[in-house]
Amino acid sequence: MTRLFAALAALALLPAAAQAADGGRVFQLQCRTCHGAASTAMGPALDGVAGAKIAARADFAYSKALKAKEGTWTDAALDAYLAAPLKFAPGGRMTTAVANPADRAAVIDYLKALK
Numbered sequence: 001m002t003r004l005f006a007a008l009a010a011l012a013l014l015p016a017a018a019q020a021a022d023g024g025r026v027f028q029l030q031c032r033t034c035h036g037a038a039s040t041a042m043g044p045a046l047d048g049v050a051g052a053k054i055a056a057r058a059d060f061a062y063s064k065a066l067k068a069k070e071g072t073w074t075d076a077a078l079d080a081y082l083a084a085p086l087k088f089a090p091g092g093r094m095t096t097a098v099a100n101p102a103d104r105a106a107v108i109d110y111l112k113a114l115k
């Protein structure tokens with residue numbers, strides 16, 4: 001009985017662990033509706049965004065709040081923005097946050113691979 005329980009517990013934990021480390025899955029579930037391969041009214045395209053200047057695409061009308069931010073999308077800036085977008089850029093247009101730090105790290109790695 002104990003062994004059966006342990007096996008079931010392991011099965012239940014596996015998908016959660018895999019999901020936490022899978023930035024592509026986080027992106028599909030939480031970002032893809034607004035961020036496609038091309039910029040739309042819903043959101044800017046994100047290819048090359050890691051390391052780029054904040055709010056710098058010519059094909060998207062950013063909020064004044066995000067435009068006013070100085071600097072580039074470093075890991076730390078992306079982490080702060082995804083943790084609390086409206087704290088990072090009060091009055092900005094993106095409200096979706098990623099609460100879990102492991103999910104944030106994974107989706108930031110995913111963004112870095114978007115060329």
Ligand code: HEC
Pocket residue numbers: 026027030031032033034035042043044046049053054055056057061062063064065066078082089091092093094095096097098107
């Ligand atoms: C409901 C739509 C929506 C969702 C969902 C969304 N975003 Fe956004 N995102 C936006 C909008 C709109 C902006 C521009 C914000 C502004 O101008 O203030 C933006 C901006 C960004 C930027 C800055 C882009 C740049 O060119 O400087 C990054 C990075 C980003 N989003 C990442 C993500 C990630 C990662 C997710 C998923 C965890 C996500 N977004 C989910 C709408 C969304």
